[in-house]
Amino acid sequence: MQRTQFGQMACSIARTLDVIGEPWSPLILRDIWVGITRFDQIQADLGISRKVLAERLKWLASNAILERREYSATPPRHEYVLTAKGMELCDILLVIARWGDHWTAGQAGPPVLYRHHACGRISEVDLTCAHCHQPMRASDVDVLPGPGAAIPAI
Amino acid sequence: MQRTQFGQMACSIARTLDVIGEPWSPLILRDIWVGITRFDQIQADLGISRKVLAERLKWLASNAILERREYSATPPRHEYVLTAKGMELCDILLVIARWGDHWTAGQAGPPVLYRHHACGRISEVDLTCAHCHQPMRASDVDVLPGPGAAIPAI
DNA sequence: AGTAGATAGTTCCCTTAGGGAACCCATTCG
DNA sequence: CGAATGGGTTCCCTAAGGGAACTATCTACT
Numbered sequence: 001m002q003r004t005q006f007g008q009m010a011c012s013i014a015r016t017l018d019v020i021g022e023p024w025s026p027l028i029l030r031d032i033w034v035g036i037t038r039f040d041q042i043q044a045d046l047g048i049s050r051k052v053l054a055e056r057l058k059w060l061a062s063n064a065i066l067e068r069r070e071y072s073a074t075p076p077r078h079e080y081v082l083t084a085k086g087m088e089l090c091d092i093l094l095v096i097a098r099w100g101d102h103w104t105a106g107q108a109g110p111p112v113l114y115r116h117h118a119c120g121r122i123s124e125v126d127l128t129c130a131h132c133h134q135p136m137r138a139s140d141v142d143v144l145p146g147p148g149a150a151i152p153a154i
Numbered sequence: 155m156q157r158t159q160f161g162q163m164a165c166s167i168a169r170t171l172d173v174i175g176e177p178w179s180p181l182i183l184r185d186i187w188v189g190i191t192r193f194d195q196i197q198a199d200l201g202i203s204r205k206v207l208a209e210r211l212k213w214l215a216s217n218a219i220l221e222r223r224e225y226s227a228t229p230p231r232h233e234y235v236l237t238a239k240g241m242e243l244c245d246i247l248l249v250i251a252r253w254g255d256h257w258t259a260g261q262a263g264p265p266v267l268y269r270h271h272a273c274g275r276i277s278e279v280d281l282t283c284a285h286c287h288q289p290m291r292a293s294d295v296d297v298l299p300g301p302g303a304a305i306p307a308i
Numbered sequence: 309a310g311t312a313g314a315t316a317g318t319t320c321c322c323t324t325a326g327g328g329a330a331c332c333c334a335t336t337c338g
Numbered sequence: 339c340g341a342a343t344g345g346g347t348t349c350c351c352t353a354a355g356g357g358a359a360c361t362a363t364c365t366a367c368t
Binding site for chain 4: 157176177178202203204205206209228229230231
Binding site for chain 1: 157158160164165166167168169170171173175176177180181184187188201202239241242243244245246247248249250251252253254255256257258259260262263264265266267268269270271272273275276277278279280281282283284285286287288289290291292293294295296297298299300301302303
């Protein structure tokens with residue numbers, strides 16, 4: 001398909017999508033996040049083609065999102081674990097899941113719930129301002145060119 | 155490519171990706187968010203194929219993310235505006251951009267900055283717990299099956 | 309009147325990425 | 339020994355993305 005590469009754009013969104021923007025990547029990340037860490041487990045859970053799964057895992061590992069770790073030498077067995085960089089990517093999943101819960105769950109209710117370690121309650125994320133701690137949503141901000149703006153694009 | 159449809163999975167992440175998971179969709183959303191709202195403007199800004207852009211806009215409009223609005227009758231001219239549902243999707247972009255700023259910006263610095271309306275400062279989002287208002291990151295939660303969990307998947 | 313330009317797409321062909329099944333190889337279990 | 343498990347790789351087929359050309363409508367200029 002000779003797909004356009006996003007990595008060279010002067011845009012943090014495009015550059016992030018270059019890493020996890022391909023179909024399946026976020027779902028693979030989700031599986032590893034919740035503890036589905038082995039090749040065959042992920043393949044069975046998602047129903048993804050083995051070929052595509054192998055490609056994605058290799059790509060994510062080469063971008064330091066995942067680490068391929070041997071947990072048994074004989075027979076050689078591997079699992080994939082998140083790096084710190086990869087764990088921070090999962091923050092995005094939390095926000096994606098919240099939108100899906102709000103807009104696509106229907107009367108059945110959300111498929112999963114999130115329990116917050118700090119307070120022990122079933123909760124959801126709020127987006128707040130790092131400075132004033134008030135809600136900070138997409139509709140609450142102005143977007144301005146920053147120092148890395150080669151071209152005036154986001 | 156006979157791509158697998160995510161919409162039927164019992165997973166809010168998969169269902170959200172079914173709406174905006176295809177390549178380009180998040181970047182189209184971003185453009186409209188920051189005020190690039192007309193077909194040719196978006197096409198020029200992103201360098202996307204006109205065919206794919208037309209397909210994406212039609213899909214996003216049919217999913218009530220965007221609205222196609224006539225802003226001039228003679229000649230007939232249209233722009234695309236975000237619905238409330240679409241504006242909430244942009245919250246995801248805010249978090250995606252934060253990750254990109256942290257991990258891909260390099261020494262040039264972030265390409266764009268975000269000014270928070272409430273406090274007027276250049277800031278970034280924090281993810282906090284809706285209950286206890288402490289930080290709530292992907293590493294701070296347990297994932298449990300919820301009422302809509304047909305299959306025990308996230 | 310004729311022509312150029314802007315807007316918003318649609319149509320065409322070509323290449324390549326994803327799907328799916330089969331295959332491979334090493335080790336361990338019964 | 340044969341079967342099962344884990345972790346992939348290889349093959350072919352189809353459909354999705356890229357890119358350029360084409361269409362259509364109205365406005366503005368010469």
